[in-house]
Amino acid sequence: MIRKNRLNKIYLIIFFLLSVGLITFFILRALEKNIDLYLTPSEVKAADFNQFDDFKLGGMVKVGSLQKLEGLEISFIVTDFQSEMTVIYEGVLPNLFKENSGVVATGSLNPEQNQFIATEILAKHDENYMPVKIEVQN
């Protein structure tokens, strides 16, 4: 009896580990399809960007760069103090969005005009829901 029990237990553990491993493998594969890279303007320019996948552009909104275009369209410049990139967005901006504060724009690159077409704009905020100032390193 005892020996049978122990054997059962070993089978159980092996089965458990195998299924967890298998599930993890499939989950990770699904994960990789849904990754949004988070890049700064310098990283975008350094990379050879001929891909049109969506990614997240992060940095600071440059002072004085916010322009209201036609309709709901706006444009502003995202900077990481080394490179800059113009972002075009059509829609309502979040409350915490402002110049000289952190921003995360989701969208894709328009290589011909060197612009980033955003579909979603998020203002970065800290635990107190205040806009985040990104610290300059160097």
Next chain:
Amino acid sequence: MTKTTCLSKSRCKINIQPDFFGNILLSFSAFLSALIFVVSLSKKHSNFGTKLVLANFATLIICCGYLFLQFLEDNFSFIYVFENSSILLPTFYKISAFWSAHEGSFLLMILFLSGSMFINNSFFSGQVWMPISNATLSFILFFYLVFQIFTSNPFLTFDVLPNNGTDLNPLLQDPLLVIHPPVLFAGYVFYAVTFSLVIAGMFIGFDKKLFQSLKLWAGVSWFTLTFAILLGSIWAYYELGWGGYWFWDPVENVVLLPWLAGTAFTHSLIFSKNKILLSWMVFLGISTFLLTILASFVVRSGVLNSVHSFASDPSRGVFLLSLFGVFAFASLALFFSKSVFLQSEWPKLLSKQYLLVLNNVVLLAILLIVFLGTLYPIVTEVFYGQKLSIGPNYFSSLITPLVLILITLFSVEQFPNLLKINKRKFLLGVLSIALVVIIIDFLKISALSVGLYFVALVLSILLLKALVELATKRQINIAHKVFGHLSVVLLTFAVIANHQFSESLDVRLKPGEEVEFSNTVVRLDSVDVEGEMNFDTVVANFSIQSGETQSNLKSEKRVYKIGGVITSETGIVSTVQRDYHIVLGDRFQDGSWSIRYSINYGIMLIWISSILLLFSMLYGTIRRHGY
């Protein structure tokens, strides 16, 4: 925007001193916790331990009362009060400002932990497992207090008295967010009590009495945590103004982890009648508690690459992570050394218990998905320096099928006849499923619609069964189970419908202008400016014409006087079927305003089903215990 002169301790030129009274109370409480630990371990059972628990609770009540007093008296020499309150703040929010930031909320959590220890001792006094439970909880409490004193001390003071504070964050000035954090912390600490009972069971064995107490605590914790998640979700919908109730944001996901484990745990306790899979239950009890610590670590350490960057002192993160490591190692080591002695039996194939095991497996698979999706970005950032985030599509596409399987499992369980399988039935079942799949494929229905139809079908079958049972037997057997599962199906239905049908439109309107969208006409009637005690507000009045009915709603944009923070108060008209939701954006030169107009389906159903679920949980927990 710059908040006045001094924000963080490191930048201040003013001297900072610890407040004597507050720190003495905290240290005394830490001392008492250590004492409880020693006393509980040394004597089998004693009234002395219970008295110490009471003394500790009283000390912490005085400690919290003392901090409350500083808020009410506007004593801005306390850094914590200075950073989270102001003279203009209404008294109600001066009280809630207590737990509006990390230090205070952690103190509240400690108070709750010692409070639930006290409740545990008074409800179940004299039980054999009490000393071990007390020892476990005081061990946790001691480390929490050390963490509080050294990394998140709310009792630090300036040596000068500022005239005014920097105000409570306006987004937190909302009645829902006043109760959300305390309820969440209560849920977390209740799971600590559940954990301590599981630990006790490993040492002295699980008898009937321990199981009864365990069921009660597990039910209470589960209810509280669910309630907290619902509150947070309602707050996100009404206050954050993003038009959604769940964003698969890491901060939300980490709360879902202990909830999923807790759900599996609560269900696994049903096995306990005949001690089937006891080790499994113990494992879940331990994991749930560990995940609550992981949740607070992830939120507080700043490792998240989330829009909510709760950036804080890295030492907090390191401390919490080591705490997690200590608890995880200790409890899992105990589990593996003791679990050999716990009797476990496999349930029979396709019995009710068997379905419960499957249900647990599916719940854990969902947990794994959320876990990997939430922690993967942290791992890549730490090891490869690559920042990334996981899109919501990952979660919804993987979890939806699993939820459908879950629903199928617990619905089938209600029809025991289906489970008595013979060859003919099995063949018939396979054939009909194949037929349905072919029809679906032929009609080219989208996967989401299939899900919606399926859930609607299950919903009506379950509802019909409950009604028939009510009509024939005049009562429903195990009503909390039937209604709990019904509400989960209803919730799933509402969530899929919301996903499927909701639409939104960004548009610019001048007062007097209107726009047509999805069979409704929205008109901006007028825009007024109003002043309140601590903020000025722009109020836009809209009217929405949908068929014959017309409804009015107000959408606001507030500018708070201290700090100039801007928040939106979304305007929402709710009906059972759909919500009309307007967020006011910016004003343009020509006097027009940008607005986001959304029609959200099923929101009301989501709230209703969640509340029904909560009631079922509560009834299921207290019905056997008579209080």
